Amino acid sequence: MKIAFTTLGCKLNYAETSTYERGFVAAGWEVVPWSSKADVYLVNTCAVTETAEKKSRNYIRRAHKTAPAARIIVTGCYAELRREEIEKIEGVWRVYGASEKSKILEDNTESYIFGAYSTGERTRSFLKVQDGCNNFCAYCTVPYARGRSRNIPICECVKMAREIAAAGVKEVVLTGVNTGDFGRTTGESFLDLLKALNEVDGIERFRISSIEPNLITPEIVDWIASGTKFQPHFHIPLQSGSDTLLRRVGRRYDTELFASRIDYIRKAMERPGGPKVFFGIDVIVGLPGETEELFQETYTFLKERIKPAFIHVFPYSRRPGTKAAEWKDQVKESVKAQRVAALEELCKELHAEFVSANKGIREKVLWESSVKGGLMGGYTGNYIRLEKPFDAALVNTLEEVEI
Ligand code: SF4
Incomplete structure (x- = not known):
């Protein structure tokens, strides 16, 4: 990512700009001259005279002319005094008054860590609303590698969804490490996020990816089922259909809760003669301690109880630094491969059944x-x-x- 800075006014402003520069560089950004194309421009403004204000506005306009798609951040005294006036100038992304300056780095490096959204395919876009995780499941490195659960505010998610809509994209997939955990940083709720996104004109369909079963609550399901743009399609991690293993690796649900959530969704969203709900379920085979008997529990739970439309099967891999890597009862690679093959075969059958159950709809x-x-x-x-x-x-x- 490229960023350009410009500073007006006093020494204090210059000192602050240097701090921002260092911060963005440390976050992996490249600093480029004001006159070149950048992804973000930061103007540290001054309001000591009217000329200083005028100059500040000119810098903003010039940046917008150089790179119309770039985001312009405005801070400094003029930003403090004339926020509303500045917000109206085209290209301005965020305005930070005196008391908010300390958030510039965190907010902006973070929202780019979020990667905003993907733009490859013209019809569908992935909008990342959450990152990180606080769960520390025994087999997983995510909380160490990606940090704790965090999110960007609803207003910014909506802003990005509007940009996606403006690019002509009709479908948005909400993603995250643990999407349903949205709200930890901002104190907002996942349901409020869904409601706000549902109002974005131009986006006709939403899908939810990677939502933990305990976080897809009846309240959320009821709202989705009440005639929203959210589609009958969920991607939910199960990881194991054995309660012994779920408990051992520290998952926050058991098979009973999992099955009852799936039942609830089906009951709320499926109507006679209407589409069946697509469930894509993540499963890890070969977790330490997964005996043949425990694997069969998973197999039977999927085949007879859950009957998902798709199973994403992953063989367990031993990740250094995690609790499960230390456990002695590791499963042989050859056994893992057999179990992957068995679930892939089951997935084919279940997918064919799902398609045929939807025939004629x-x-x-x-x-x-x-x-x-x-x-x-x-x-x-x-x-x-x-x-x-x-x-x-x-x-x-x-x-x-x-x-
Ligand atoms: S498996 Fe999912 S919920 Fe568990 S620690 Fe990893 S990211 Fe978090």
Whole structure:
């Protein structure tokens, strides 16, 4: 990421700008001259005279002209005194008054760590709303590698969703390490985030990825089911269908809670003749202590109780520094490979069953731009992939079809 700084006024301002510069450099940013193209511009303004104010405005306008997509941060005395006036200038991203200056670094390096959103595919975008985790499951390095759970405020998530909509993207997938944990940093609630995003014009569909079963509460499900843009598609980690293993690795639910949440979602969202809910379930095989019997508990739980549309299977890998890496009862790699194969086979069966249970149902498909063998593809709301002969006029449109 590139950032450019400019400073007006007194020595204090110059000193502060140097501090910001050092901070951004330490966070891995490159500092470039004001006249070149940057991703972010920071103007440290002065209000000692009217000329100083005028100059401050000119710097903002010039930066916006050099890089219209860049974000401009304005701070300093003029920002303190004339926030509203500055906020109206095109390109201004954030204004920090005197009492808020200390947040400049944290806010802005953090929101870029968040990566904002992906823009590769024209029809769908991934919006990262949360990072990190506080759970410390025995097998996982995330809390050490990515830090504690944190999020950006709802207003910024909405701002990014609006930018995504302005780029013509119709579908947004909310992502995070533990998406449902949203709100830890800001004291906001995940449900309020969903409600605010639902109001963003232009985005027609939302999906939720990586939500822990204990965090997808009946209140959230009821709201989603009340006719929102959120689709009948959830990506939920189970990790193991054995209560012995779930307890041992420190997961925050047991199989009973997991199954009852899945039942609740199905009951709230499925109607006779309507689409079935797509569940994509993460499972880790070969956790230390996973005997054949315990693996069979997982297998049976998935096959007979949960019946998800998809299973994301991962073989356990021993990560140094985690508790589970120290455990003596590690599972042989060859056994892990067999269990991966068994669950992948089960996944194929369950996916075929899911598709056939949706046969004849009418659902909307969002057609994508890529062509393969003369065909275009797209997903239904409940994440079934369909194809038809390419028709350029249909790209990035929603069309109701029979599955
Ligand atoms: S598995 Fe998920 S919930 Fe557990 S520590 Fe890792 S990121 Fe957190």
